[in-house]
Amino acid sequence: MMMRAPNSDQIPLKKGTWSPEEDHKLIAYINRYGIWNWTEMPKAAGLSRSGKSCRLRWMNYLRPNIKRGNFTEKEEETIIRLHEMLGNRWSAIAARLPGRTDNEIKNYWHTRLRKISKKNNVVHATNKLPDNQTINFQTERSNTSETDHVSFSAGAPEEKSISGSSSGISKSSKQTTAAAANSSSNYTNVVIKDIHKSLQATLEVDTGLPELPGEVKILRGQPLSTEDLEILENCYAMDTELMWLEGSIYPDAVQNDSGSDFWMNF
């Protein structure tokens, strides 16, 4: 299938790691206008990113209630069990782990659990429920009203534990890998939560409304107004703790004092 030209205006789209100011712009825009069209939104939000890139960043890291950091042993067990039943259907697995994203689970599986699962295959086999026992669950898809109906033959993850499922990872190994992930996890855990709280309190916006008044719909396609930008600037500038945290997460971030970019002018 042919994909639409990603950038009809011939503006070079930025790729790679997202900067703090890009994160702020995206969060601020979505808090203000909600999610209406991933393709058009980046332009209106002042981002030189593809819609897909914005969507990925939002869904996997910026949206509220994302749980970061170490997976618990229970979560590990759930992932292994669900993977046995569902295969590489990461989104379906993620639907059973509140706050976890499909990307995170996929990474976690590839880097750690795959080995464990192979080791423990024999153990899992003895723990499987009889074939005639099935459970069903539905997972709501975020943007649509459709549901995923999944049926498989095994017990609910919470009801049975898999003996030795997480024993393949030593404590020291877990600590090492956790340390490796620390910098980014801290950012998404603490700072993004603060950004949301701070912005929402200041802007008094509604988010997640299924249907918006016509006035708001019109606003959605527009760039942030000067008034919005001033509010955001004041809100952000006043939050010294947030500034400190961001500095620690983005040690290499350049604080631009050119005056052209309010996001970085402290």
Add this chain to the structure above:
DNA sequence: AATGGTGTCAACCGCCCTCCG
């Protein structure tokens, strides 16, 4: 201290599905 190997994870790519005109 330098260097090569390895692990981790954020982000991109491309295919597929659904929706809508």
Add this chain to the structure above:
DNA sequence: CCGGAGGGCGGTTGACACCAT
């Protein structure tokens, strides 16, 4: 019914950090 556009999903990759030598 058909085709295009948008969005979702899984596979893959490149950058980076850590560790061992």
